Amino acid sequence: MSGVATDDAHARACLSAVADAGDPLMGALIDEYGAAEIWASLRAGAELPAVEAAGGQRPATPPARQERWRARAPGIDADALLSASAEMGGRLVVPGDPEWPGRLDRLGDRRPYALWLRGVQDLRNACLRSVAMVGSRAASGYGLHVAADLACGLAERSWSVVSGGAYGIDGAAHRGALAGGAPTVAILACGLDIDYPRGHEALFADIAARGTLVSEHPLGAGPTRHGFLVRNRIIAALTPGTVVVEAGLRSGALNTARHALDLCSALMAVPGPVTSALSAGCHRLLREWQAACVTDAADIAEQLGPIGEELRPGRGTALARDGLDEESQRVLDAVPDRTGAGTATIALAAGLDLDAAMGRLGLLAAGGFIERCPAGWRTRPDSGTEGR
Known part of the structure; x- marks a missing residue:
């Protein structure tokens, strides 16, 4: 700049x-x-x-x-x-x-x-087709299993997951997304040089290698209660919908849910055992906040609009290559398989101006065809476009 x-x-x-x-x-x-x-x-x-x-x-x-x-x-x-x-x-x-x-x-x-970022994924493109997934830090075995399963199922449908990097539901959601082969975005309440919670040091390294870590704070800023509360608005705002997997009545996840409602985003909740205090917050969302009841990845994709109808099960791309328009196909043809290329280089090869190329790259990334890398952009190994 x-x-x-x-x-x-x-x-x-x-x-x-x-x-x-x-x-x-x-x-x-x-x-x-x-x-x-x-x-x-x-x-x-x-x-x-x-x-x-x-x-x-x-x-x-x-x-x-x-x-x-x-x-x-x-x-x-x-x-x-x-x-x-x-x-x-x-x-x-x-x-x-x-x-x-x-x-x-x-x-x-x-x-x-401003936002401080660390990771290989372009933040805007990673969030084009994304879901916020939040819940209790002191999650039950049921909640951890459901969060990981939902996130993995969404990833296999080429949806990325945005969460807060905390213990419990957040961590399970990030791991599930990575296991499903999709990028995940963690919004931290401290500087990117501070691993908080400390037990997630390896997870944060994995997210940086395959997704994106995000903070409003410069390096050296420690976590505060205020920081945790205000970062919830970013988790809700980055995505078209928020899923609360497991949360008590006083859980911070309800704060994220409130932001989602204020932003007119889709709000979803997973039901749990009626005897579990950890699901009482979810049941309140279903009963009083008109949250949609979801139990699997297909339910979540359906709540997020017509784009969900385009998804194909399994890994790979969200759309068929022959469903791309001519300009998108030209841009995809200009993206190398392994080495990566910058946006300007791809635009020149595709015969488009820079703004048009950036728009097509974003759509291709959201569709699962390409990914960001240190050299710029490259095709995703599991997209079926290598060796074309």
Whole structure:
């Protein structure tokens, strides 16, 4: 990136280290004045401008909030943040980047200022056909089995799974998706250099190798209760639907479910034993929140709309190759089998402009034909396109 885009990205990287994640006031300031201007004001110790509030009022930013941000600003350097992230294989994605998932824009003022990513999968493409799967950390054997089975079944239908990387249902969902051969996305409540929970160190390494780890926080940021709560909105916003597998009445998974309802996404719940307190939250969702009752991967795919009707059982692609339009087939033909190629190279070979090629690559990735790799894009080994 260069020019204004670089200034914006650098400012957003710094603001992610200064302001609490999901602060609607900071989100409103960025939307109205731009990240670069807000960051410059904080570094200069200047008073921040007023922003539009409900009712058309323009109240000043609370002094205590400004003072907290200004106190943190002197110790933050964008180049240091970005260099440290790059050294561990990470990258920064901001609104307007090709990898930025458009669904996050539904969050309005609570949209992330930026996202720190680590992993081989393009986040936007991984989430085009995705399901959020959440539930209790202290899950029962029943819940763990169901979560893994659902995630694996969805993966075999070329759906990716988004969850929070926690013990219990989250971990089972991630492992099930990987076992089914699909990418999985973990939204963490801390910096990507911190394995939390520590027992998931190997799982996070596996997700980075085959999926994507995501955080709103720069390296070094530890987990907090606030961080766990606000990251739930991202889990819900990245996907067209959320499944609660097993949850008690006070489970944080219900917070994710509420975000899904607020975003008008599909809300689903898995029933459990009526004697189990760990399923009481799911039963409340079914009884009072009009959640759809789902018991297998086919139920979930059906709830997520007509796209589910296109899926074929088993591994491989979600669509037949002969069902692709001419431009998509040209792009697919331009993607190498093993070495990988960049978007510009593929666009040139396919005879398309860069924007058109990026759109086709996203559709091909969602359909299971191709995957992201260190060199750019390559065909998926199980897609049936190798040696074409």
